Amino acid sequence: MKPISIISLYLFISVSFINLEINAQDEHNKKIVGYILGGNVEEKFDEISPQKLTHINYAFANIKEGKIVAGNPKDKKRLEKINLLKKDNPDLKILISVGGWSWSGGFSKAVATPAAREKFANSGISFLQKHKIDGIDLDWEYPGQPGAGNPHTPEDKQNFTSILKLFRKKLDSLGQIDQEKYLLTIATAANQQYLDHVELEKIHPYLDFINIMSYDYQGGWNDLTSHHTNLYVSNTDPEQYKQSTQIAVKEHLNAGAPSEKLIVGVAFYGRGWHDTKKENNGLHQPAMGNAFSINYREIKDSLQSGNYKYHWDKQANAPYLWREDTGTFITYDDPESIKKKAKFIKQNNLGGAMFWQYHGDDGQLLEALYTELKKQ
Numbered sequence: 001m002k003p004i005s006i007i008s009l010y011l012f013i014s015v016s017f018i019n020l021e022i023n024a025q026d027e028h029n030k031k032i033v034g035y036i037l038g039g040n041v042e043e044k045f046d047e048i049s050p051q052k053l054t055h056i057n058y059a060f061a062n063i064k065e066g067k068i069v070a071g072n073p074k075d076k077k078r079l080e081k082i083n084l085l086k087k088d089n090p091d092l093k094i095l096i097s098v099g100g101w102s103w104s105g106g107f108s109k110a111v112a113t114p115a116a117r118e119k120f121a122n123s124g125i126s127f128l129q130k131h132k133i134d135g136i137d138l139d140w141e142y143p144g145q146p147g148a149g150n151p152h153t154p155e156d157k158q159n160f161t162s163i164l165k166l167f168r169k170k171l172d173s174l175g176q177i178d179q180e181k182y183l184l185t186i187a188t189a190a191n192q193q194y195l196d197h198v199e200l201e202k203i204h205p206y207l208d209f210i211n212i213m214s215y216d217y218q219g220g221w222n223d224l225t226s227h228h229t230n231l232y233v234s235n236t237d238p239e240q241y242k243q244s245t246q247i248a249v250k251e252h253l254n255a256g257a258p259s260e261k262l263i264v265g266v267a268f269y270g271r272g273w274h275d276t277k278k279e280n281n282g283l284h285q286p287a288m289g290n291a292f293s294i295n296y297r298e299i300k301d302s303l304q305s306g307n308y309k310y311h312w313d314k315q316a317n318a319p320y321l322w323r324e325d326t327g328t329f330i331t332y333d334d335p336e337s338i339k340k341k342a343k344f345i346k347q348n349n350l351g352g353a354m355f356w357q358y359h360g361d362d363g364q365l366l367e368a369l370y371t372e373l374k375k376q
Contacts, residue, residue, distance in 0.1 A: 030345060030373045031352030033211060033263055034366070035059050035097065038071060040359045041078040047359065050085035050092050052370040055183075057097040057137050057211075058082060059357070063106030066116055067123035068098050068136075079131040095135040095183060096127060104141045105150040111163040112155065121166045125174060128182065135183025136167065137211070142189060144197035161199045168206035183208045190214040190248035190265070201256025210257055211354040215267040217243040218331070220291025224284055225276055225329045229267040230318035231340055236284055237316075244316070245341065249348065259349045266341055266353055266369065268360035269295050270332025272321075281311055281322040282329030295360035299332050312336070335368035342372035 033055040036048070050056075058079060062071045070076065079094070086092050099107060110120040124136050141147040143156035164184065171182040186203075188194055190212050204210065215229035218241060226241045227234075233244045245264055252262055272294055273287035294302075299321070302308050308321040308330070317340040321330040333341075345353060353369055355361075 030350075031055060031209060031263055031354075032366075032370060032373060033057060033209075033352065033354035035355065035357040036082070037357055037359065038075060038078050040357075041081055042074070044359050045081060047363070048085060049363070049366065050089040052366055053089070053092060054352070055093045055095060056082060056085070057095050057354075058133075059097045060100040060103055060139065061096050061098045061127065062103045063099065063110055063120075066106070066110045066119050068096075068120065068127050069123070070127075071103065076131065079133065083132060093134040093183060095137045095185065096131070096133055097137040097139050097187070098124070099139040099141065101141050101148055104139070104147050107138075107140045107143070108151045108153055108156050108159075111159040112153070114162075117159070117163050117166050120163065121170050124167060125170050128171075129174075134180075135185065135208070136171070137183075137185045137187065138164070138167075139187040141187075142194055142197065145193070157197055157199060161202050164203045164206040185209050185211060187211045187213055188252070190217070190245070191243065192251050195251055195255045200252065204257045204261055207261065209261045209263050209351050210252070211263045212245075212248055212252060212265050213356070214245040214248045214265040215333075215356065216271070217241075219271045219293075220273070220289065223286060223288055225273050225282055225287045226284055226331065227313065227316050227318045227320065228271045228331045229265075229333050229337075230313070230316035230331075231337065231344060232316050234313055234315040236280075238284065241284070246344070249350065260351050262350045263352050263354045264341055264345055264350060266338055266355045266365070267333045268355050268357060268365055269293055270299050270330045272328060272330035274326055274328050276327040276329045278324065278327055281309070281320075282327065283311075283313070283320060283322075285329070287329065294330065294332075296332065296334075296365055297360065297362045299330060300362065300364075302330070317341075333365065335364055338365055338368045339372045342369055345373065 031054045034053050035057045060071050061068050111117050143160045175182045218226040218228045231245045233242045272292050274290040276282040276287040277285040308323045311320050319334045
């Protein structure tokens with residue numbers, strides 16, 4: 001063995017310190033992924049703050065005849081406009097989100113056979129090239145499950161793995177030609193049932209990150225009110241309502257996903273019920289029907305009206321509003337709950353945060369998220 005020279009040793013130590021510094025910086029370089037709806041690009045484009053985002057998921061592309069296609073004829077111009085945001089943030093990445101709750105009906109057939117998967121993946125690559133974007137986000141709601149009444153099969157589980165593997169191969173091949181890094185991500189449901197229908201331990205190597213939809217735990221489909229995007233569970237939660245972001249993250253980790261690829265979803269909207277039983281300020285009370293969703297902008301207006309009383313569930317780390325005269329209960333995220341989630345993300349070495357959707361907020365929630373995640 002040759003002796004190590006003083007110069008070699010110096011270089012080794014110097015590089016080691018540089019790597020340590022880079023790793024320390026990476027710990028604080030958390031992703032902030034915002035979904036932006038197509039129509040809002042025209043109506044509220046000037047409200048977008050690209051400096052506070054790392055990624056934009058443009059929602060949504062549709063699936064027709066086994067191909068990824070524009071969800072709206074105006075999408076070409078809308079994506080051109082979204083790309084202009086890179087002037088203010090050159091590091092910003094733009095992805096097309098495919099499917100979502102309303103347009104996931106074509107996934108199962110589109111990935112059912114090798115030939116179908118080839119056609120589907122090629123259409124995605126063509127879409128990416130045509131619109132000069134940085135990646136593809138598959139929002140299949142859900143493999144092996146009906147979602148909004150969609151076709152599905154038991155084979156979706158393995159076929160989902162196969163299509164992600166194929167997409168990764170094609171994106172990497174294109175990236176070598178273009179000298180670019182193209183992204184592949186998915187949105188996952190925040191429950192074990194979803195994880196039972198996918199092969200997370202097999203698919204995560206193909207993915208740059210995983211957006212957990214850690215919201216909509218409860219809503220008008222339930223017969224009791226509860227938090228819809230709480231960080232932790234409360235002791236008062238009925239057993240069937242014990243869902244939380246902490247649990248969703250733990251389930252994803254147990255299913256094989258690395259922590260740094262997990263992106264926690266936060267909600268820029270709330271869910272509510274009218275005519276709720278008037279006990280416990282409406283929390284965990286019977287509420288049959290008469291439910292609604294509401295953007296954070298409107299929640300702030302409701303609170304400022306003086307008709308609602310603000311409450312904070314210390315165990316759940318979640319706010320809620322209660323209006324006595326109408327029996328109205330509203331569950332949502334506010335700056336305080338978002339700060340708690342940002343701290344949770346950093347404490348658990350998670351990849352960052354995602355939110356649905358950008359223009360539900362008036363800027364206050366994004367500011368809280370950005371400020372807390374960027375703190376050293």
